[in-house]
Amino acid sequence: MLTTTFTLDQLRTAVTAAVRAPSLHNYQPWRFRLADGAIEVRLDRSRLLPACDPTGWAARIGCGAALYNLRLALAVGGTPAQVRLRPEPADPHLLARLVPAAPHAATPTECRLHAAIPRRHSNRLPFRPDPVPPPIRQRLIDAARAEDGWLELVIGSTAVGAIAEIAMSAHRVLDRDPAYQAEVARLTRHYPAPDGVPAISGGPVAEPQDLLPQRPFGDWLRVPGRDFESEPLVAVLGAAGNTPSDQLIAGQALQRVLLTVTDAGLAASMLSQPIEVAQAREQLRLALGRFGSPQMVIRIGYGQPGRPTPRRDTTDVIDTVLEET
DSSP states (O other), rough: OOOOSHHHHHHHHHHHHHEEEEEEOOOOOOEEEEETTEEEEEHHHHHHHOOOTSSSSSHHHHHHHHHHHHHHHHTTTOEEEEEEOOOOOOOTTEEEEEOOOOOOOOOHHHHHHHHGGGGGBOOSEEEEEEOOOOHHHHHHHHHHHHTTTTEEEEEEEEHHHHHHHHHOOOOHHHHOHHHHHHHHTTTEEEEESSSSSGGSSSSSOOOOOOOOOTTOOOOOOOOOOOOOSSEEEEEEEESSOOOOHHHHHHHHHHHHHHHHHHTTOEEEEOOOOOHSSSSHHHHHHHHHHHHEEEEEEEEEEEEEOOOOOOOOOHHHHHBBBBOOO
């Protein structure tokens, strides 16, 4: 029998998975509610970052990633969802509405990716130099394509160096903005908190020889000889365009790629600096020779175990339920 509405229990279960999504500086800009049997994903205006994310791009990427987790949890629960992005143009903070689709068993891929949700986290530590095998690289490309995104793997030291210089240049631009730096400092946690980035999870302090930029979250020095890999696997994820809907699509593609990384036994960290600076984003697109818009740079490899960052409780992100009328 076709289920026509979602229940509050289904919402709560799905949101438990949704909140494990990544977001810029772990600020978790999402809200969820049940409205006439449909699940809505909304942008939390109170959690926008005016200095770090003045356009809301990163917030929509994060909400798209949360939407992908939500979809996975509903599918594994036996009731997949039909999704409509930005269903009401007059309400730009309503990002997606989900209604039940025909029930069917989750696919093996959905089950594996859903199982990876609690294990996925950003790993800002140095990776081992072991290369990522070609079959896994292809899985990552296919994961982005399955969500209408694209993933470009940057191959070769010259190409990686060019992308790294664009990222470093963007990082220097952001580092000169006092408001930006103050906001990052405010979201660096030196005490237990349900959001922000714990300093212990922030990675080691940056050093001059580092190829890729490091956020100033960490406050500890690395062990001598534990430099970052000299030729990391760098991937650029993008979408067809850069509209709010494109950004939601990119967020879903990003999360599918990150969960595929986790399922394959790999680690990843994200570099958003070359996306945050408009000139650097265009330089990145031109360097890749791609149509469409880059939406995230990802570093991928084999890393030592890390730790997930905290999340707000589901009760803090679910709005009052609206009963079906």
